[in-house]
Amino acid sequence: MWCFKMRYFIRQRGLTLVELMISMGLSLVLLLAMTTMFAGQKQTSRSGNAVADLNETGRIALDILSQDIRMTSFQGCAPHDADIDEDKDTRAKLVSEARDASGNPYPWTGSLLGYETDVAGWETGAGADITKLADGDNANGEVIAGTDIIVIEYADSAGRNITAPISPTSNIPVPNDLSKTIPQNGQFLISDCEEANIVVRTDDPGSVGGALKHAGSPLTKSFGTDAVVRKLISNIYFVGPTGRTTASGQPINALFVRSDGNNTPTELLAGVDNMQIMYGQPDAAGSGIQFFEADDSSIDFDLVTHVKIGVLASSGSAVKEKDDEKSYMLAGVTVTTEGGGGVATHPKDKQLRRVFNTTINIRNRRSEF
DSSP states (O other): OHHHHHHHHHHOOOOOHHHHHHHHHHHHHHHHHHHHHHHHHHHHHHHHHHHHHHHHHHHHHHHHHHHHHHTTTOBTBSOOGGGOOTTOTTSOOEEEOOBOTTSOBOOOOSSEEEEEEETTEESSOOOHHHHTTOOSSOOTTOOOTTOEEEEEEEEOSOOEEOSSOBOTTSOBOOOHHHHTTSOTTOEEEEEOSSOEEEEEBOSOOTTTOOOBOBOSSOOSSOBOTTOEEEEEEEEEEEEEEEEEEOTTSOEEEEEEEEETTOSSOEEEEEOEEEEEEEEEEEOTTSSSEEEEOTTOTTOOGGGOOEEEEEEEEEEEEEOOSSOOOOOEEETTEEEEETTSSOSSEEOOSSEEEEEEEEEEEOTTSOOOO
16 A cells, blocks of 8 residues: 555656746747737727828818818809909909008908918018918917918808998998907908998997998998898918927927917817918910919919819827838928928928828819819
């Protein structure tokens, strides 16, 4: 019996050192494989989220710009100035009554304008309302050098009829809900489809509203209750820094708008690094559309019927292993990496980027193309 028990216990031995090392090695290999798979899935998830974010950013940016560009030159039933035949009484002619502080005519083209910037400043002559968006300190809400600016103007589609007939020197009676939306020194258009005037409001509507008071030259005619008053809208779109950074310290840029002379731009959409714009007008032969950059001497903004726009969207987070040194084509313009010698550039970082291009037909400017 004792011998049997001894033989039994002798057989109850543990793992040898070699067996233990082999099992530990297999466990480490399995653990490494699982860790690698988990890290790969995490990176795939981050990349997928980044692609979704930049796709959304690009689509929304183009939607915002396209919607406003299509409204360019909208003047109710008053056609755009460039289409007017002055010899026909049945066509409206836009007459500007607006005056600045010195009494000089205040131009409102019912149109659009474009500006180009480079690393040294402005390439085209721009008014103070534009140049003060880029005074050089690259602060929040300023234009990034090498990007384009577009100014879009049109009459609000939500017009209202005047509530009583008026003479050329009368205040303009409108419903209070419309009156309260037009600030002091704000511009509005009054039109009866035979003639149209642009007017600057001189009184403060406060919380009540009331009739629209105006100064300067009288209106060009008396208007009946079929005349419609519309607020004039002016939006300046540009790309600028937000002053914020990503989790890895990379600067975040955004699409901004400055509306109706407001000196403080509004951030619309973060994750837009660059915007390039080309303007199309009928060629000399009248057989097609020719596109130009805003600073080209051949362009006549009153004749522009198409706008080609490109935005460069970024992911908002570092998802690439190496810095983005690619060049991108935006609306026919090459955008290179910062420090690469180009005028139009994008940040050199590990964010994911994608180009979004579109061409918009300005529906309020008749064109056969």
